[in-house]
Amino acid sequence: MDEVLKFLTDNPVFYIATVDGGRPRVRPFGFVMKYEGKLWFCTNNQKNVYKQLRENPYFELCTASPDRKWLRLKGRAVFNSTPQAKAKALEVMPELKAMYSADDPIFEVFYVEEGEATFYSLTGETRTVKL
Template sequence: MINFEEILNKKVNGVLATIGENGPQTRVFQSLWSENNKVYFCTGSQKDVFKQLVSNPKASYCVENKFSPVMSVNGDVSIIEEMEYKERAFQILPMLKNLYQEPTNPNFKVFCINIKQVKTFSYAEGPKEYSL
């Protein structure tokens, strides 16, 4: 199986898909880190993406791996309130200080996708699917 955590730990940009009132919604997002079959992100509580994740806690994240293959991870979403995760996000993305001032800001949210499925595609190998 592809080492998906190694790819996600490069703080890659990808497309995060959630489910909104009118169906699927996508937006470009950056992963923060991945470990223990989870990939972590952050956002603001006032944003539509956060409201969608609270309302329907399932998501998919697709990245174009520059080395091939294209990869998506799918699973259930958890909102993370522990301060150590928020502080880690601030360490990884120092520009968060400009947006939220500090990790204790109640509008600053960290969430993760608990990865249940990894899908890949390359022209050399075709589609592959792995369940965790």
């Protein structure tokens, strides 16, 4: 998990894909943290991505590094927006405090279950890790 977290933080814009009415939807994300032994992300419950993940919690994300390696992560989003998890997110990325607080009802955090991350390179090497 630490290697996945490092790749995502080293390449801080990653793209999360969800399903909306049977069609793919992709958008950039930039927050990730490790908390309670899990990989966490955040959004707000006014956004379509939240509604899509509530309807179908399976997602994939992808990002690439400048040296032409990339990561694909798939899993199931589990929302657990406790004040403690939100506070940890605000600690990890203080910039979020401009938009949210730990008791903000629209601020949502979720962790990955059934996670599987695959690292790729142009040389054809792949390696998969379970989260």
